[in-house]
Amino acid sequence: MKNGSLLFLGLFAALGFSWAGIVLGSNAQLATLPAYYDQGQGQAFPRRPSGVAARGQLVYQDLNCAACHTQQVRRPGFGSDQARGWGDRQSVARDYIYQTAVQLGEFRIGPDLTNLAGRKPTAPDAVDLLTLLYSGQGAMPAYSFLFENRKISGQPSDHALRLTGRLKAAPGREIVPTPRAEALVAYLLSLNTSFDYPESIPAPAAQAEGSK
Amino acid sequence: MTSASPTPSPLDETAIETAGRDPLVFLLGSSLAWLLVSGALALVASIQLHRPEFFAGCPIFTYGRAQALQETAFIYGWVANAGLGLVLWILGRLGGAVLRAANWTFVGAIFWNVGVTAGLVGIAAGDATALPRLEMPGYAQPLLLAAYGSIAVSGVLAWAGRRRPVMFAAQWYAVAALFLFPWIFSVGQVMLVWVPVHGVLQAIVQGWFAQSLWTLWMAPLGLAGAYYVVPKVTGRVLPAYDLASLGFWCLLFIGGWTGGRHLIGGPVPAWISTVAIVTSAILLSHYLIVWLNLRGAFAGGGNALRFIAFGLAAYVLGGFVDAATAMRAIAVRTQFTWFDEAQQQLALYGGVSMLIFGTLYFAVPRLTGRPWASTGLLRGHLVLSFLGLILLIGALAGAGLAQGADLANAQLSFATIAADTRPWLRFASVAQAILLLGNFMLAVNFARTVGCGKIAAVKEALVS
Amino acid sequence: MSQLPPDDPRLDRAAQSDDALLDAHEKLLGRQPDDQAHYQLLPLVMLFVVSGCILFAATYLNRYSGHFDPVIYNENLLPSKNAPVEIKVDPIALGRRVFNTPGYCATCHQPTGQGIPGVYPPLAGSEWVNGPSARVIRIVLDGLQGPVHVEGKAFGSAVMPAFGPSGFNLSDEQIAAVLTYVRQEWTNKSPAIAEDTVAKIHQQVADHKAWSETELLGVK
Numbered sequence: 001m002k003n004g005s006l007l008f009l010g011l012f013a014a015l016g017f018s019w020a021g022i023v024l025g026s027n028a029q030l031a032t033l034p035a036y037y038d039q040g041q042g043q044a045f046p047r048r049p050s051g052v053a054a055r056g057q058l059v060y061q062d063l064n065c066a067a068c069h070t071q072q073v074r075r076p077g078f079g080s081d082q083a084r085g086w087g088d089r090q091s092v093a094r095d096y097i098y099q100t101a102v103q104l105g106e107f108r109i110g111p112d113l114t115n116l117a118g119r120k121p122t123a124p125d126a127v128d129l130l131t132l133l134y135s136g137q138g139a140m141p142a143y144s145f146l147f148e149n150r151k152i153s154g155q156p157s158d159h160a161l162r163l164t165g166r167l168k169a170a171p172g173r174e175i176v177p178t179p180r181a182e183a184l185v186a187y188l189l190s191l192n193t194s195f196d197y198p199e200s201i202p203a204p205a206a207q208a209e210g211s212k
Numbered sequence: 213m214t215s216a217s218p219t220p221s222p223l224d225e226t227a228i229e230t231a232g233r234d235p236l237v238f239l240l241g242s243s244l245a246w247l248l249v250s251g252a253l254a255l256v257a258s259i260q261l262h263r264p265e266f267f268a269g270c271p272i273f274t275y276g277r278a279q280a281l282q283e284t285a286f287i288y289g290w291v292a293n294a295g296l297g298l299v300l301w302i303l304g305r306l307g308g309a310v311l312r313a314a315n316w317t318f319v320g321a322i323f324w325n326v327g328v329t330a331g332l333v334g335i336a337a338g339d340a341t342a343l344p345r346l347e348m349p350g351y352a353q354p355l356l357l358a359a360y361g362s363i364a365v366s367g368v369l370a371w372a373g374r375r376r377p378v379m380f381a382a383q384w385y386a387v388a389a390l391f392l393f394p395w396i397f398s399v400g401q402v403m404l405v406w407v408p409v410h411g412v413l414q415a416i417v418q419g420w421f422a423q424s425l426w427t428l429w430m431a432p433l434g435l436a437g438a439y440y441v442v443p444k445v446t447g448r449v450l451p452a453y454d455l456a457s458l459g460f461w462c463l464l465f466i467g468g469w470t471g472g473r474h475l476i477g478g479p480v481p482a483w484i485s486t487v488a489i490v491t492s493a494i495l496l497s498h499y500l501i502v503w504l505n506l507r508g509a510f511a512g513g514g515n516a517l518r519f520i521a522f523g524l525a526a527y528v529l530g531g532f533v534d535a536a537t538a539m540r541a542i543a544v545r546t547q548f549t550w551f552d553e554a555q556q557q558l559a560l561y562g563g564v565s566m567l568i569f570g571t572l573y574f575a576v577p578r579l580t581g582r583p584w585a586s587t588g589l590l591r592g593h594l595v596l597s598f599l600g601l602i603l604l605i606g607a608l609a610g611a612g613l614a615q616g617a618d619l620a621n622a623q624l625s626f627a628t629i630a631a632d633t634r635p636w637l638r639f640a641s642v643a644q645a646i647l648l649l650g651n652f653m654l655a656v657n658f659a660r661t662v663g664c665g666k667i668a669a670v671k672e673a674l675v676s
Numbered sequence: 677m678s679q680l681p682p683d684d685p686r687l688d689r690a691a692q693s694d695d696a697l698l699d700a701h702e703k704l705l706g707r708q709p710d711d712q713a714h715y716q717l718l719p720l721v722m723l724f725v726v727s728g729c730i731l732f733a734a735t736y737l738n739r740y741s742g743h744f745d746p747v748i749y750n751e752n753l754l755p756s757k758n759a760p761v762e763i764k765v766d767p768i769a770l771g772r773r774v775f776n777t778p779g780y781c782a783t784c785h786q787p788t789g790q791g792i793p794g795v796y797p798p799l800a801g802s803e804w805v806n807g808p809s810a811r812v813i814r815i816v817l818d819g820l821q822g823p824v825h826v827e828g829k830a831f832g833s834a835v836m837p838a839f840g841p842s843g844f845n846l847s848d849e850q851i852a853a854v855l856t857y858v859r860q861e862w863t864n865k866s867p868a869i870a871e872d873t874v875a876k877i878h879q880q881v882a883d884h885k886a887w888s889e890t891e892l893l894g895v896k
Binding site: 002 | 347371547627
């Protein structure tokens with residue numbers, strides 16, 4: 001190879017080729033994906049997150065929870081995602097159109113969180129999640145810096161965690177979640193994909209993969 | 213052309229090194245500092261996996277941030293600095309001229325390191341972007357781009373002003389790395405950080421970015437060094453050299469398309485992962501051609517060639533493992549597990565880093581004008597690197613297989629999964645400690661080699 | 677430096693100069709055509725290997741591309757050329773979802789189907805749930821008021837609201853799904869209820885006020 005300009009052009013063409021194919025191609029298909037209006041339920045999905053939940057997503061991002069948790073449910077028959085109750089149906093592109101920073105995740109050191117607030121039969125509630133964040137469980141560390149261990153001044157706070165055993169606060173002190181913890185929990189409780197789209201419905205047992 | 217030139221002097225000195233010495237030594241020195249930083253962070257993150265209470269109360273080192281810090285320091289600190297330094301050196305030598313614009317390189321190197329530091333401080337403070345391989349906050353990224361341009365100027369000049377028009381394989385890879393990084397990085401910045409694309413397109417663009425960064429920038433950085441050192445040390449031509457350009461263009465044209473490998477089964481249309489699987493298979497031809505060309509590294513002796521041989525084996529094995537685990541039937545079990553991490557370590561550390569180590573061992577005596585200071589530290593680094601890498605990749609692969617088997621069984625809770633992977637992750641931590649110790653030996657050896665040279669030069673100046 | 681023995685690991689010696697390296701490789705590329713006319717094995721093997729990779733790639737791409745359609749997420753499927761077919765949701769999943777929606781069934785009858793003793797009747801093992809479908813469809817469509825006996829116990833303090841058009845306005849599909857779900861969940865083992873059945877009864881009894889126990893027992 002002796003022509004320098006040809007090499008330069010070749011490099012540009014090589015990069016442009018894959019960029020055009022993958023980035024432009026998928027952009028053309030998915031950039032303007034609209035929400036889906038469900039006649040039966042009378043509303044459009046996905047639902048937009050509330051302001052507190054949007055702030056919570058920033059906390060999720062800054063603590064990099066995606067290092068251990070995914071937010072994508074695979075189809076039945078492709079892994080045990082649905083058997084574990086993580087979702088009724090496969091996650092599709094439309095689920096993420098209102099997320100400012102999509103955190104699909106690359107590792108499952110902890111469970112998938114796509115449909116955390118929609119889990120059946122019982123989804124965790126705010127108190128469960130705050131307690132889990134404070135105490136940690138298994139491989140999940142205790143995020144004690146998201147909480148404030150402070151002296152009770154006057155009345156105990158309504159928001160204080162009710163803990164037992166060795167996690168209980170010392171007498172005269174209480175454990176109160178910081179606004180970041182509350183925002184994070186609000187975000188986690190907004191993760192609900194218990195609705196369907198035409199391109200993704202809960203597959204009945206008879207319609208397992210392989211049929212057209 | 214003339215018949216074979218006489219064997220060069222032991223140090224193979226050329227005049228090339230005089231102007232370029234200081235900035236290149238600075239680049240290599242800072243790369244080793246970053247290697248130690250990232251090694252320490254990797255050790256912390258690794259310990260947290262089996263002892264979650266380690267640094268749990270400290271928001272700076274919470275696992276998510278430690279992981280992001282470690283990756284950023286490794287890629288943008290160690291690989292970038294060392295790769296750039298060595299690529300500039302190779303282009304200077306093969307171009308046959310003194311490295312011009314060396315001051316630009318020095319200034320660029322300083323600002324690159326400032327940028328990486330700013331990025332790491334930003335991640336620790338909580339501004340991470342949570343985009344794998346691009347975690348540093350947006351405010352640090354343009355600085356890196358500008359610094360890169362400044363460093364690369366002398367390399368581009370050395371290439372454009374080369375004495376011989378016909379380029380050698382090492383030059384193709386070196387030039388590719390120089391030009392492709394700013395393009396890939398700026399596209400990634402614009403489409404992911406400044407004017408982010410919507411929804412799941414972020415994951416697709418990030419996948420393209422991460423794979424392009426690996427195949428179009430990091431792999432060429434390692435291969436440029438290998439393609440130069442192997443024929444230099446063995447004294448023979450590369451056996452399959454007529455295929456080398458096919459291998460080069462194959463990597464460049466096909467590499468970026470494999471971006472969808474991590475999105476198999478994910479919320480993206482099926483064609484994206486199908487294309488990634490297909491191109492991972494076609495890319496095997498590149499790995500075969502590299503193997504055919506560089507297999508002389510196994511026959512030759514000497515320290516540099518040992519590292520390059522290991523790096524070559526890991527790089528080619530990594531390519532085959534990538535193609536195998538891209539197949540959907542296997543991906544369903546290895547996705548989201550430690551096996552993916554093992555693959556990454558095999559490619560980034562076992563492949564590219566070991567190739568860079570080999571080139572470093574070859575280059576530093578020629579840059580400093582003296583051989584390495586200590587045989588013991590050199591041998592220690594070799595043994596510990598080999599041992600540590602085999603242990604690390606084996607432990608992570610084992611953890612991944614155990615985790616994959618457990619994940620596939622819906623009855624098993626995550627507590628069980630954690631218990632099953634814990635012993636493997638302990639071995640991985642031991643491996644990280646071994647690697648850190650080995651790299652510390654390299655850093656000390658480097659410091660002594662450079663330092664002794666400076667001291668000797670100062671003594672000479674004082675005496676004369 | 678030159679006193680170092682030749683195999684000292686601290687210095688990797690170069691066996692050729694840069695010029696010699698560049699020379700030798702340049703010669704390789706500019707090689708004259710082979711006038712001994714014998715094949716080189718290596719490029720032939722590489723040709724086969726590369727062709728094999730490309731053949732695999734092309735076959736795989738052909739089979740699993742989903743025709744690059746953005747709504748095909750399962751690589752085994754192909755986009756359908758006909759008009760979109762009526763998609764049939766899994767009634768159990770839909771039924772479970774409706775049942776557990778806050779404010780609908782689980783709020784009173786509890787997710788376990790046990791109800792609250794004396795206030796809300798249980799659904800698990802209930803003879804109303806497992807009995808004639810006409811009765812239970814009417815209960816869900818229009819509600820139930822007044823005393824009612826379930827599994828031998830008396831209830832009557834709470835009123836069941838209507839979930840049909842005069843109340844929460846669930847669709848026929850949703851009512852059929854939630855009843856199908858309830859009739860096979862917990863200890864219940866009764867046949868599913870089709871959407872058509874619900875639609876027929878819906879037409880017959882639209883706008884009926886809340887049913888009473890005696891009225892329902894009159895229905896077969």
